Amino acid sequence: GAVVSQHPSWVICKSGTSVKIECRSLDFQATTMFWYRQFPKQSLMLMATSNEGSKATYEQGVEKDKFLINHASLTLSTLTVTSAHPEDSSFYICSARTGASQETQYFGPGTRLLVL
Amino acid sequence: EDQVTQSPEALRLQEGESSSLNCSYTVSGLRGLFWYRQDPGKGPEFLFTLYSAGEEKEKERLKATLTKKESFLHITAPKPEDSATYLCAVITSSNTGKLIFGQGTTLQVKP
Numbered sequence: 001g002a003v004v005s006q007h008p009s010w011v012i013c014k015s016g017t018s019v020k021i022e023c024r025s026l027d028f029q030a031t032t033m034f035w036y037r038q039f040p041k042q043s044l045m046l047m048a049t050s051n052e053g054s055k056a057t058y059e060q061g062v063e064k065d066k067f068l069i070n071h072a073s074l075t076l077s078t079l080t081v082t083s084a085h086p087e088d089s090s091f092y093i094c095s096a097r098t099g100a101s102q103e104t105q106y107f108g109p110g111t112r113l114l115v116l
Numbered sequence: 117e118d119q120v121t122q123s124p125e126a127l128r129l130q131e132g133e134s135s136s137l138n139c140s141y142t143v144s145g146l147r148g149l150f151w152y153r154q155d156p157g158k159g160p161e162f163l164f165t166l167y168s169a170g171e172e173k174e175k176e177r178l179k180a181t182l183t184k185k186e187s188f189l190h191i192t193a194p195k196p197e198d199s200a201t202y203l204c205a206v207i208t209s210s211n212t213g214k215l216i217f218g219q220g221t222t223l224q225v226k227p
Contacts, residue, residue: 002162004159006159032213034214034215042219043203043217043218043219043220044160044203044215044217046214046215049212049213049214091157093159093160095159095215097213103147103148103150103165103207103213104148104150104162104165105150105162105215106162107152107159107160107161107162108159109158109159110157110158110159112157
């Protein structure tokens, strides 16, 4: 149980284009999902918290207009990197909680983004 | 400021050589401490959640313990497939469910 998937696993795009990454909870409903970014040999950095049906809460320093998050249903959250640039190249990982009273987050497999 | 520190940064063991990883924390009200395993190029895999001092949890060769200041992840008779980065994270009473991660310990187990 508590399986989270991400799609795509790899994406290469040209500078200036937008990229959408999907995060799905496969066997549970997730009222809250989280988006992280991870650079090589570093730990995870929280970008934003996404609650179903409401606006995402972004961490300090994360550009809301560049990283658009939509949590349209209890099993799907999307992260859109708008007008991507090479510095946006990174490993993006989502996570989800199984319920409001549950603290444990289950992570997806991650999406590697390379912007040329 | 809430802080999580893991040590050592890297650990090399021979197969069968037991050891422990440390996660020390300085937080304002611990709500939960979490251990994850992360393989290269993959998302973290959940291992344990600990909520109160004195709590212990086991899974195969792994055992996690918690005190008021730190947590240990004990690895008994490790195998090469246990090689990974082990991440410790906490949730506190002041950070609304967000995980605060340590920098991780990269474990390499040689056959």
